[in-house]
Amino acid sequence: MAAVHTPPVQTLIDELGRLPGIGPKSAQRIAFHLLKLSDTDANRLADAIREAKARVRFCDRCFNVAEADLCPICADERRDPSILCVVEESRDIIAIERTGEFRGRYHVLLGAMNPLEGIGPDQLKIRELLSRLGPEGVNEVVICTNPNTEGEVTAMYLARQLTPLGITVSRLASGLPVGGDLEYADELTLGRAFEGRTRVGG
Amino acid sequence: MAAVHTPPVQTLIDELGRLPGIGPKSAQRIAFHLLKLSDTDANRLADAIREAKARVRFCDRCFNVAEADLCPICADERRDPSILCVVEESRDIIAIERTGEFRGRYHVLLGAMNPLEGIGPDQLKIRELLSRLGPEGVNEVVICTNPNTEGEVTAMYLARQLTPLGITVSRLASGLPVGGDLEYADELTLGRAFEGRTRVGG
Numbered sequence: 001m002a003a004v005h006t007p008p009v010q011t012l013i014d015e016l017g018r019l020p021g022i023g024p025k026s027a028q029r030i031a032f033h034l035l036k037l038s039d040t041d042a043n044r045l046a047d048a049i050r051e052a053k054a055r056v057r058f059c060d061r062c063f064n065v066a067e068a069d070l071c072p073i074c075a076d077e078r079r080d081p082s083i084l085c086v087v088e089e090s091r092d093i094i095a096i097e098r099t100g101e102f103r104g105r106y107h108v109l110l111g112a113m114n115p116l117e118g119i120g121p122d123q124l125k126i127r128e129l130l131s132r133l134g135p136e137g138v139n140e141v142v143i144c145t146n147p148n149t150e151g152e153v154t155a156m157y158l159a160r161q162l163t164p165l166g167i168t169v170s171r172l173a174s175g176l177p178v179g180g181d182l183e184y185a186d187e188l189t190l191g192r193a194f195e196g197r198t199r200v201g202g
Numbered sequence: 203m204a205a206v207h208t209p210p211v212q213t214l215i216d217e218l219g220r221l222p223g224i225g226p227k228s229a230q231r232i233a234f235h236l237l238k239l240s241d242t243d244a245n246r247l248a249d250a251i252r253e254a255k256a257r258v259r260f261c262d263r264c265f266n267v268a269e270a271d272l273c274p275i276c277a278d279e280r281r282d283p284s285i286l287c288v289v290e291e292s293r294d295i296i297a298i299e300r301t302g303e304f305r306g307r308y309h310v311l312l313g314a315m316n317p318l319e320g321i322g323p324d325q326l327k328i329r330e331l332l333s334r335l336g337p338e339g340v341n342e343v344v345i346c347t348n349p350n351t352e353g354e355v356t357a358m359y360l361a362r363q364l365t366p367l368g369i370t371v372s373r374l375a376s377g378l379p380v381g382g383d384l385e386y387a388d389e390l391t392l393g394r395a396f397e398g399r400t401r402v403g404g
Contacts, residue, residue: 012250032293035292045221047248048216051214153214164373183231
């Protein structure tokens with residue numbers, strides 16, 4: 001006598017369980033929470049997902065999230081085009097902007113290199129990064145990938161690509177806890193790491 | 203220069219952050235995960251929420267999740283109507299059914315008493331439980347609320363209501379780890395707890 005959830009509930013649990021950091025038990029808990037909410041409250045989440053997917057796109061230039069061709073930072077004429085900050089994800093930009101230490105532009109890789117999962121340079125926005133350097137007059141790149149294995153591998157790869165082109169390449173300074181994620185750093189630590197960035201390669 | 207998320211992204215993060223067990227950082231992580239998915243994949247979750255809310259309701263009799271007036275268990279004529287198992291949530295029924303120890307019907311309270319959060323007997327389906335006893339010929343109630351403070355308070359309250367009515371009231375036996383949640387118990391432990399249920403009050 002195996003009891004199973006009714007199909008719409010099981011589908012909901014399955015879909016929730018696909019989200020990062022949500023295990024089967026959490027998915028079940030969230031599903032039943034949604035079922036107990038009013039239709040209005042539960043459908044607000046469904047609407048928010050549809051709305052975000054419909055309205056949000058990636059910036060044509062830097063792959064930050066955007067609602068137009070360019071993200072607000074790329075569209076801001078006051079940002080210095082000669083210095084680029086390379087990050088893994090859009091959310092890292094929010095963290096760096098909060099420090100107030102950086103006045104240049106960004107480039108979002110949309111991930112980090114991870115050979116075990118088949119994510120190499122071609123799966124990231126690295127070709128697009130290289131093609132920005134000349135037209136935008138970039139002479140410095142600050143690599144702000146996460147201070148973990150994937151982030152370090154990506155940083156090393158980028159440094160090897162960029163230094164032969166005469167670009168000054170730097171990496172966020174120590175101050176970030178090793179093995180952690182950039183987005184969890186507090187503003188002071190991240191700001192200090194930005195000030196003390198160290199040159200890589202060349 | 204405070205950087206903020208673009209409004210549809212912020213709305214999505216806010217809505218995700220309302221879910222149980224999802225903090226602000228998890229909400230942000232999940233939101234950006236959804237943005238990177240294809241529209242089809244992301245909208246599957248939105249559809250699953252809408253579909254579940256549209257098709258799933260609560261059983262008229264026991265408040266289990268159902269797709270018709272009655273849930274599959276209440277609609278099953280072979281279930282013994284004289285013994286009721288009272289649980290906090292529908293998901294607890296799944297756990298108990300998996301043990302194969304119980305052939306009666308259920309009653310879902312849709313929560314547990316929690317005076318600090320203003321949840322008293324009137325916020326739970328207790329009046330509905332009492333009104334089932336006569337018409338269905340119930341003579342035994344097994345209280346399967348969670349073995350934590352709220353669950354114990356609810357069990358005590360129910361025992362005080364039920365024993366004067368000549369109902370045999372029992373509570374799940376020891377075997378469940380104290381302070382834990384019923385839904386996380388393994389089948390063997392939960393089955394043994396069911397077999398060794400102890401009488402409460404009267």
